[in-house]
Amino acid sequence: MDLQQLPGYLTMALPLLAYAAFLVVMHVGQRRLGALAALKVPLHLAALGLLLRVGAANLPTPWPARLLPYSEALIIFAGVVLIIRAVDAIGVGYLLARLQKRHVPHILRQGAILLADFIAALIVLRQYLNLDVTSLVATSAVVSFVVGLASQDLLGSVLAGLVIGVERPIAHGNWVNVNGMEGRVVDVTWRRTRIETRDGDFILLPNNVVMKDTVTNYTLPSPLHRVRVEVGAHYRHPPNQVKAAMIAAARQCPEVLAEPAPSVFLESFGDSSINYRLNAWTMDYGRQEAIRDEVNCLIWYQFQREGIEIPFPIRTLVAPPPEPSAHEQRQDQIERIVPLLLDSEVFQGVSAPDLLAVADRMNLLTFGAGEMLFNEGDHGDSLYLLAQGRAQVIKRTPEGGQALLATLEEGQCLGEMALLLGLPRTASVRLERDSRVVEIKADLFRELIRAHPSFLDHLSRLVDQRQRANQELAQALAQQKTADAAGGIGQILRKIKSALGL
Template sequence: MSALPFDTQRAAATLIAFVGTFFIALTVGRILKRRAGVRLGILFQLFCLALAFYSAMWTYGVAIDLRNHVGTALLVLSAAIVVALIDRYVWDWYFEKRKHTPIPHFPRQIVALVVYLITLLMVLWYGYHASRWLTGLLTGSGIAAIVLGLAGQNLLSGVIAGMSLQINRPYKVSDWLKVGDTYGEVMEINWRSTRLRTNDGIYLDIPNNEIVRTTIINLHYPTEVHAMRIRVGVDYNVPPNRVKDALARAAQSAKNVLLSPPVKVFLVEFGDHAVTYEIKYFMGNHARFNETNDAVRTNVWYELKRQRINIPYPIRTLQLERRSQPAPEGHEEARVILRGEPLFQCLSDSQIDNLVKQSELNHFGRGERVIEEGAEGDSMFILLRGAAEVSVSKNGSTIPVATLRSGDCFGEMSLLTGEKRSATVRADGDCYVMEISKDVMADVIRDSPDCLRKLSELLAKRKMETEGILKDVATSSADQAAKQREYTATFLRRLKTFFAL
């Protein structure tokens, strides 16, 4: 009669063990999921069920063999918890949160597979005592692994190299790399290869096991700012410092070239037919490399042309024929323009011819500044061909005020009085310009003292027009005449002082 109460108590204890173990394990899982962010799925629920079942059998006293089977299932399912903990605390917390290194799915899956494989081997070895069978299996699989390893050596090395690149992150998507002699933007990094796109839109797929064996230059690390270099050959007769100044000015004003760090120019070689200089400039995103290089080379050509610095051809033996020297291009146009300009009407034809012959002809490319507002100046310009935009700065903004066409003159106040430039003139397209310097104008004025008085009167009249005195009805003729005499005398003194007469 006492056996029934005993069985009832054991059954109740078994039920309590089953239910209690299941809900305790499930509660621990929910705490890990909600508070620690551990991702637990259906396998964890099966683990909880197997654990509760094993606890109930142990409480009831079920045979050892059956308990071993359930314990084996429990051990296999526990591997899922280990994988989830590795995902949360190794991959997510340590690498991504602390090291800021995202780990792709492929290495995560490889580690999970290793965990499950080790668990399975432990169950077979210790749970079912299959050591002899496993030894034979591992020996045979080792031979097969060698064969497969030799066959898939490149694939495996690519996968390992890809994992190394993902963890070390020497570059990222959108970075520009130099791999060998190739420049390319990183478009994709996967477990097998790195895909680059060149400036010509050509895609290159480079296996990771090859890219890790070469020197990788990341042009965008730690920032996008990086230096590029261009070489230019220049005539031996030109002093190096003069060439360096000209090349630095040309490169610094080119499109996409950064102001800081500044452009640097080095003399790198004395060649067979030229002195070679290297321009080192800094730029941002390398995607603009082609247009930046083009802008630098174009500005160099125009600047060297203005400075009368030759880019020599390779030395050859030539047979030369002497011919009469033609008149420089643009002189006739300049003579016609100067004869119609009021400032020069006091000069004779021979004086205008001399003025034109002694002046310089210069080329300016699209976007280049001919003169800059606020800069020192002692020359004027005649726009022979092309168009240019006149602008002034006001409250930090650039305001266009006029457009110059062929035949227009500008900069005469700086030529005659030495005043700073009152506006910026920038070429709209390719411009051909004559520059009349102070020294050339001084020779003309010395030969024609009467011009000094006429120039003073003309400048005084322009100043009165600018100030609105001539249009002011309230100002009497006597007052206007007095103001005219005052301004004329002032400009006469300034002209004599400026030209040291």
């Protein structure tokens, strides 16, 4: 190598070193300032144009003259590309997206930029390099056709990406399930959709696969989502108590919405527990695991406070203690019923031994909150005594609605007017909470009246009192009343005898 040519080689090396330094600056700057990403292409083109221009000046003749048009074309093209990026940033990114709050799909923006770059490249090639762009376009069309046949799946993904960008069935940040793969959408490009799973893994799905498969979007059109919590409780706890405890626990979770309100359903009767399902609503599907965890913990503490047992989900072979005989069960029932009968105003004047004689034929029934004991218009062949709980007396109004007439507490009787007068039920009775009710049939009254004739007079006076207090029944019996009270009681006595077959 001639030492006299060494400075010339050093002069050619300086632009290469400068371009390498420029690449380093771009790499570091892009990591620290994301806005430089849009300037990456035009700055690279301009740097290459300048490098070519400086390098050509140190080459022997005729290379400088030959390379100068290419250098100018690169620099001009870099300027046009920079203008295209500026128009996109100002017109679309700022005016449309930020000021007018209009969503422009990222894929469409990128497609428009690429098309503008392609047209600008054709113009620069025609004006500055005198190339026949018509033949170039025809050649590129043929090449595109051949490439398209060889890469149909790729083109399908690109077209599907365009459809996703326009229709937006999924978008960045959405929680989705694609063909059993669940995760959060972190990126949608021309070719593929990237999903991050709950395990922190990334799934790359071609866009044509996303468009073909069933996609469940948990975020659009509304982020409202239901969280299910299943719990088993011991059989000895009434369902309404367990449901109330689960709802109270769910309402303590700050991420559970008040509307729609939490609800609980009895799902099934399992081997060792009654299984319940709580439905709670949240606005963040991504937090459903944390919400389910918190609600489960709150249910456990709520059950502890209320003494509700969550049984072990196992089968245990236990030798049960000897069950009481049928006679012992009836005796226990009689011991519960007789004190209630003695305290009731209906059975005043009847001795305890006589009540004991018929109590074993009375039924002690259990009802849940909201159940109907009987309905208005039903045939009345029984009297009921409220042993435990609370009941509401309801009557239909002429307008078709319902009116609450009274609320009955423990120890009060229900349905005596229909039974004693042989009339249909004049009102309906709904149990307000879990209740136990003693059912007394008409034949038991006949036995008591035969044993105690004065009991019939007591019932007549009781019905007369109820009749006077009940405005609706007084109107129904208005034609049968006489002017004096004695006559009214006499008619009531005859109606009771007729209703009971005496």
